[in-house]
Amino acid sequence: MSGALRIPGAGRLSQAKTARFSFDGQSYSGIEGDTLASALLANGVHLVGRSFKYHRPRGFLSAGAEEPNALVEIKRDAARKTPNVRATVQELYDGLAAQSQNRWPSLAFDVGAVNDIASPLFSAGFYYKTFMWPKAAWKSLYEPKIRAAAGLGVAPDQPDPDHYSARFAHCDVLVLGGGAAGIAAALAAAETGVRVILADEQAEFGGSLRFESGAKIDGQDGFAWAQAAIARLKALDNVRVLSRATAFGYYAQNFVALVERVSDHLQNPGRDLPRERLWQVRAKRVVLATGAIERHMVFADNDRPGIMLASAARTYLNHYGVAVGRNVGVYTANDSAYAAAIDLKKAGVDVAAIVDLRDNPTGPVIDEARALGIEINFGRAVISAGGKLRVTSMTVQPKNGGGERTIPVDAILMSAGWTPSVHLFSQSRGKVAFNDETKRFVPGTYAQDCVSVGACNGTDGLSATIDEAYAAGAKAAKDTGAKAARGTKPKVDASESWSRGMLGAAPGAGPDTTVKAFVDFQNDVTAKDIRQAVHEGMRSIEHVKRFTTNGMATDQGKTSNMHGLAIAAETLGKPIPQVGLTTFRAPYTPVTFGSIVGHARGPLFDPTRKTAIHPWAEAQGAVFEDVGQWKRAWYFPKGGEDMHAAVDRECVTVRKTAGLFDASTLGKIEVVGPDAAKFMELLYTNPWEKLEPGRCRYGIMLREDGFIYDDGVVGRLAPDRFHVTTTTGGAPRVMNHMEDYLQTEFPHLNVWLTSTTEQWAVIAVQGPKSRDIIAPLVEGIDMSDEALPHMSVREGRICGVPTRLFRMSFSGERGFEVNVPADYGQAVWEALWAEGQKHGATAYGTEAMHVLRAEKGYIIVGQDTDGTVTPNDAGLDWAVGKKKTDFVGIRGMARPDLVAKGRKQLVGLKTKDPKVVLEEGAQVVADPKQAVPMKMIGHVTSSYWSENCGRSIALALVAGGRDRMGETLYVPMPDGVIEVEVAGMVFFDEKGERLNG
Amino acid sequence: MLLIRCPYCEEERPELEFRNAGEAHIARSADIAGESDDDFEKFFFIRSNPKGIIYERWRHMHGCARFFNAVRDTVSDKFLMTYKAGEPKPAKLPGASK
Numbered sequence A: 001m002s003g004a005l006r007i008p009g010a011g012r013l014s015q016a017k018t019a020r021f022s023f024d025g026q027s028y029s030g031i032e033g034d035t036l037a038s039a040l041l042a043n044g045v046h047l048v049g050r051s052f053k054y055h056r057p058r059g060f061l062s063a064g065a066e067e068p069n070a071l072v073e074i075k076r077d078a079a080r081k082t083p084n085v086r087a088t089v090q091e092l093y094d095g096l097a098a099q100s101q102n103r104w105p106s107l108a109f110d111v112g113a114v115n116d117i118a119s120p121l122f123s124a125g126f127y128y129k130t131f132m133w134p135k136a137a138w139k140s141l142y143e144p145k146i147r148a149a150a151g152l153g154v155a156p157d158q159p160d161p162d163h164y165s166a167r168f169a170h171c172d173v174l175v176l177g178g179g180a181a182g183i184a185a186a187l188a189a190a191e192t193g194v195r196v197i198l199a200d201e202q203a204e205f206g207g208s209l210r211f212e213s214g215a216k217i218d219g220q221d222g223f224a225w226a227q228a229a230i231a232r233l234k235a236l237d238n239v240r241v242l243s244r245a246t247a248f249g250y251y252a253q254n255f256v257a258l259v260e261r262v263s264d265h266l267q268n269p270g271r272d273l274p275r276e277r278l279w280q281v282r283a284k285r286v287v288l289a290t291g292a293i294e295r296h297m298v299f300a301d302n303d304r305p306g307i308m309l310a311s312a313a314r315t316y317l318n319h320y321g322v323a324v325g326r327n328v329g330v331y332t333a334n335d336s337a338y339a340a341a342i343d344l345k346k347a348g349v350d351v352a353a354i355v356d357l358r359d360n361p362t363g364p365v366i367d368e369a370r371a372l373g374i375e376i377n378f379g380r381a382v383i384s385a386g387g388k389l390r391v392t393s394m395t396v397q398p399k400n401g402g403g404e405r406t407i408p409v410d411a412i413l414m415s416a417g418w419t420p421s422v423h424l425f426s427q428s429r430g431k432v433a434f435n436d437e438t439k440r441f442v443p444g445t446y447a448q449d450c451v452s453v454g455a456c457n458g459t460d461g462l463s464a465t466i467d468e469a470y471a472a473g474a475k476a477a478k479d480t481g482a483k484a485a486r487g488t489k490p491k492v493d494a495s496e497s498w499s500r501g502m503l504g505a506a507p508g509a510g511p512d513t514t515v516k517a518f519v520d521f522q523n524d525v526t527a528k529d530i531r532q533a534v535h536e537g538m539r540s541i542e543h544v545k546r547f548t549t550n551g552m553a554t555d556q557g558k559t560s561n562m563h564g565l566a567i568a569a570e571t572l573g574k575p576i577p578q579v580g581l582t583t584f585r586a587p588y589t590p591v592t593f594g595s596i597v598g599h600a601r602g603p604l605f606d607p608t609r610k611t612a613i614h615p616w617a618e619a620q621g622a623v624f625e626d627v628g629q630w631k632r633a634w635y636f637p638k639g640g641e642d643m644h645a646a647v648d649r650e651c652v653t654v655r656k657t658a659g660l661f662d663a664s665t666l667g668k669i670e671v672v673g674p675d676a677a678k679f680m681e682l683l684y685t686n687p688w689e690k691l692e693p694g695r696c697r698y699g700i701m702l703r704e705d706g707f708i709y710d711d712g713v714v715g716r717l718a719p720d721r722f723h724v725t726t727t728t729g730g731a732p733r734v735m736n737h738m739e740d741y742l743q744t745e746f747p748h749l750n751v752w753l754t755s756t757t758e759q760w761a762v763i764a765v766q767g768p769k770s771r772d773i774i775a776p777l778v779e780g781i782d783m784s785d786e787a788l789p790h791m792s793v794r795e796g797r798i799c800g801v802p803t804r805l806f807r808m809s810f811s812g813e814r815g816f817e818v819n820v821p822a823d824y825g826q827a828v829w830e831a832l833w834a835e836g837q838k839h840g841a842t843a844y845g846t847e848a849m850h851v852l853r854a855e856k857g858y859i860i861v862g863q864d865t866d867g868t869v870t871p872n873d874a875g876l877d878w879a880v881g882k883k884k885t886d887f888v889g890i891r892g893m894a895r896p897d898l899v900a901k902g903r904k905q906l907v908g909l910k911t912k913d914p915k916v917v918l919e920e921g922a923q924v925v926a927d928p929k930q931a932v933p934m935k936m937i938g939h940v941t942s943s944y945w946s947e948n949c950g951r952s953i954a955l956a957l958v959a960g961g962r963d964r965m966g967e968t969l970y971v972p973m974p975d976g977v978i979e980v981e982v983a984g985m986v987f988f989d990e991k992g993e994r995l996n997g
Numbered sequence B: 001m002l003l004i005r006c007p008y009c010e011e012e013r014p015e016l017e018f019r020n021a022g023e024a025h026i027a028r029s030a031d032i033a034g035e036s037d038d039d040f041e042k043f044f045f046i047r048s049n050p051k052g053i054i055y056e057r058w059r060h061m062h063g064c065a066r067f068f069n070a071v072r073d074t075v076s077d078k079f080l081m082t083y084k085a086g087e088p089k090p091a092k093l094p095g096a097s098k
């Protein structure tokens, strides 16, 4: 059994394949091909949720993506819990487990429903008015409470175990929507041979042909024709057909994003299948065939379970073979609901009455309904619905007032007319135009190379739709350079046609009433709320929308926007176009974060860069830190050392004997060419023309505004060749900065720039024994102090491989930096390490490197500077070429503010208590007794415990710092004020004798 | 995502390959050190930020790596044309909206 309301012989699903599923723990049977909605309805279940604000019982409004009510949680396992799934979209599979949301303790008895009784408190603007004061309470008290009580599903609390893939695609013609119009357009375009993609959000193509029993095309039933056409399209090499694929975003230059649900409908998806696939399609032409969405009637208690759109009831019957009730009522202002009544009546369902707001409509469907013996009431309104957990009756009254009559029903099918789906058109920045005659917004002015066809274009009737769509598909293909189509246009043999309907509240829910006639089901907005918003001064529809939240739920007002607009316009006494339509934005339907993130998560979120020496450090048990994308060895703990002990030992050993440090992450740029020196003169503050080949210089790079941008040691290898180093994090932007000037400001210079960061592994060997460690391995380089003085560079060989050997120091000790091709990095490191072992050398990490450089007062750009520090502020005036007439930053540096007195200058700080280590970022004040907020005169930029100095050391930017030598300043902290003395920046070996020690 | 035509590659490529580099046709003075405060302010700080046509620099960062100039309509976000660095401001714009 697949449900008592399944009608034998109706629908298109095979009765053979049953699927078991559960809802709120109760077990049911459905059929493969069902949606969760159709399967529940087949079992007579209408009550599936509680509403967002009032916790009112809700059922299914629709049979598709526009569903505002039937949101459930689908749970595959503990990590695969998806909240807010539309039951009308979720395909059934054997074992599916769904739960209702937003109710406690149960769906039938929900404590939150007290909000419904207290509803005057929850009217329009409620959130704004009630929770605005005190402001602080919003974050801590109101918002969490509202979130907890409101009807939002519960987010999963475990990482998503599924994977999501992404594809880029290009095509000539992209057709969005696979109903009659989309299929006709795709056929016309495909027959010319151009590349076509046809996408539809449903599992099966056909659109409204799923329920339109009166459609016949090329001699077949409409839906059967659609399946045959899709099979033909799928067989063509130039066509890609995507089902379960929702176009959710339309961006510039015909760039369309679609999400394809690959495995949510499968019982056992298998690990190799992605859950969803994001398609990013660039199309030369787009054909929008997105159809139209039926509107509900706005009357009192129109949200009771069992009250749904007429087309939904038809879909459940004609496609799924399910009757939505046994004794249904119909309430309409439009012909299309008659077709639902006729189909249900023919299937053996009692139709209690059709209530039609129109006075004396005529037409074939009305005649047919009458001939079937259905009671029809013209000029009447349904003024209320009875029942709570399920509709039990409808109360009917002449629309201008008079005697009431209550008719027992177990379902009400309603139709106020159809709203063209202009969402994607509007996203494409096209402007909609209001057709006053049909009361519809239809595509007006186009902004991109696209065209709308069929119901979304306001085209009525199947014949007209297919004519328009086929012509548009052929033209789109032709516009991309295709020849004329060779196929034949599908021929419509029979079709249905619908008239217009109405907008706004129906009689009985007018301005004089206080009933709950819902406009927006998902956000619980009633006709009264919209009127109230206007009465409280909202004039623009954008304001009405935000004040009432009409159309702001995840359904984006697919069923509610036009009603809301009409009620606002009526209340304002203005025509609809003057009040305006709200803007449609992506996504058309909710999109998972997973599909947007795709594979870019975990290790693939961002590249991880590792040096050639990384495996060695890892094997030694190094602790790593992230520096930008790089993993850098932070410290090398030995025998249970904590970080503090390891760093102390590393620092002391470097100064006592020697240390090896992996400096490979330093940025490296090769500046080559006849004008290389001229270029360097312009990009750095220092003079370069006279630097001899074989010598190095510490260079400072500024931005044009005069602030320090980067620094590094530069070696001149030859008159036309510089080996430039940059900070670890700065390499890409320094390269960009150099290229920018070379290409655009100094294009006359004959210079080539090459990033060589990853070409060289760099091993720093620092300490008194450094030369003894390196020398035995080096060939072709005289390593005496005379031949290779501090700040020089030579090319030669080490361990038999080429090297650029720098004599330089970032520790203040005699030091070298051995550059070797990266592939040899680890082998050379291991050879140096073996030599180092003989002298008791240590490997040291970035933390010890930082301490050692701070002991010497060497700055780190980006730590001791922050983009507002000039060379003078940093005490680096000596590095600025005084005779130079041009370099980037020369003018900026001379700006009045940058040469003014009292600027923050980099100085050393010594705590009065040598054991106290300051916190980096801590603020410095002159008078700790002043009132809060204190006047802050600077902040700590670097601070460490220095085992070599036997005390703490710190660098700080302090206003007028260099004039404060010896002054006592204060660093207020939560647990007390720390006294500090302003000192020079060099804490160790002030005379710099150890560089040659 | 926009498509941008690189005048060096002579191809339309996705925006992801490019990086904006600020307003175009702002020349750095050959005697920048001698500029007045006002002139330096104009050169370094003042940008036009128009509603409509803007001349700007882009770099084909993940392509040929060249800097070039582009004309874009800030209202429609459409690129009207691109041209090589160093070329003068175009006298005529194809398909300008105003």
Ligand SMILES: [Zn+2]
Binding pocket: B006, B007, B008, B009, B010, B060, B063, B064, B065, B066
């Ligand atoms: Zn290029």
